[in-house]
Amino acid sequence: MNRAPGFSLSRRGLIRTGVGASLAALGFGVAGAQTASADVTATKRFDLAEPSYDLFRSKDTHGARVQQSFAFDWVNKFLFVATKRSGSDESDGDLCINKMDFDGNYISYMHLNGFGHGVAFAALPSGSGTELWIECDANTSGYGTALAPIRYTADTTLASPAAAAAYRPIPGATEYTCSVDPVYRRMIVRYHTRAGKRIAVYPLSAFETRSFGSPLVDFKQPTIPGTPQGYTLYGSYMYYLTGDAYPGDGTPTGDGNSYITSIDINKGTLTQGPVLTKAGSTLHHREPEGLAIYRTDAGEARLFIGFATGVEGDRRSSIFYKNALV
Template structure:
């Protein structure tokens, strides 16, 4: 369970955690009821999905020209990566292009991944001055990755699914597909996986996952039904105990109508907390297909929920990122 306060959280708080424990022991020794002496902790914050979105950038080019699929932030090294299917590859080949941009949307570098997956979501983990990407890998016949892989981002290089530079994981042994996202504030790995009865979500400590330990998920539940206007799944991100999901279609499919929605899910219960809420972020974009979500925390400490959209014409698709920053 992703509880607001855990024993680990208390100990990680250092001196404050020890002080609180000592205070509780002292109060118990005096026969004082802790329930009346200490107020209950406040609920963890959740993004208000009804609040407006703000632009990070619009209409930025990626290394290849297909639509973006997802994006991820390395919150340690302040880097941004965007995934798209590789030019010239079939939609089911699982070949991806990862473009690195700066936060103004300027091109920095790229990496090609062969036989990895669809690119619905991925994570970026800062380790020292390096960035390690977490992606799906070993594409099935439908083009979605069967396992997860972790590897160092190296601009200008190409990795295949059989490369020795990869560390591969199968978090849920019976699952047929895996994708993942990183909560960079709480250092958790969120895994979306497929079983015979549908999609499920599991959460693991990022350090444990990097060591191959998936034995004790912090949460594990079946994904609820999403998207009252369109169930087309377009991305997810997590902050604390809440999962955020983006659904919807491009203007090509909706006839120019906005049907993109954002939903929050309480991962402690598996129940919807808010939504689906219609989002009109980037409503004036051409094509406008919802594509990807991510969490980023600024240097000043502000946590942002990012929404991605593809725009532009065939042969010249562009990347667009927006964010919400109001917590309740």
């Protein structure tokens, strides 16, 4: 795929354990609950059948293991890539957060021990720094059971915060991840209940003030085939990434099985897809890992798609984007 010309990215009532009684009474976040509300104005969506373009390919990160997801600080113009921490087991929930520029040049790292799997997270501008909203308090399977705001601090190691210092906005949820829509200023949360995965959408201000209240939307995640590899939100549509690395030694074989699906969050139903993406199809290994939204200085919204690429012991980060709205 080709780099599009002129690429320039633009710059910027709840206690922690939940709104228990109030949200439970409304039916939020409990097993079998229906869509809580549909209070998001309809917007345009990305046409997933249109071509993808390069942001960068095969860039080094601090460790040698695969990336899991990535997020943009849209004010300070930095990219944060979460990778598995070298030397840790999958069940440990240990992550390495890589700070990079938009050309994919590595700047610094931060180790987060015991936080989670890293399927998705958000990077919120905070003055000249960045506050990461990320899963924490990993369970025995290595998935985060709460969300926490973490000030990115270069070249440091942080243990997961104690349960009392974490946020669990959905009563009854046992796992959490999140992703930000910087254009419409909302946060999407994917969480697990006894009945399976569900999706909630909040105003971004709920996370900035730590006062969550009722979500704008809450619905059961529709069934989408394939291995889940990331998600994000733009306006009234959720985007969901699935797929696997090339089999065997990772040598490129055909177009792979990486698919993107769009979901109408007001209806909780599929809008387009799954649609095969061929972005970076010639890259070695090519495991789909992460989605994120950004808007350029010129006002163009873009849906970014991440891949872990490269050989065993030297995995790299590769990121592409789509920009056609319908």
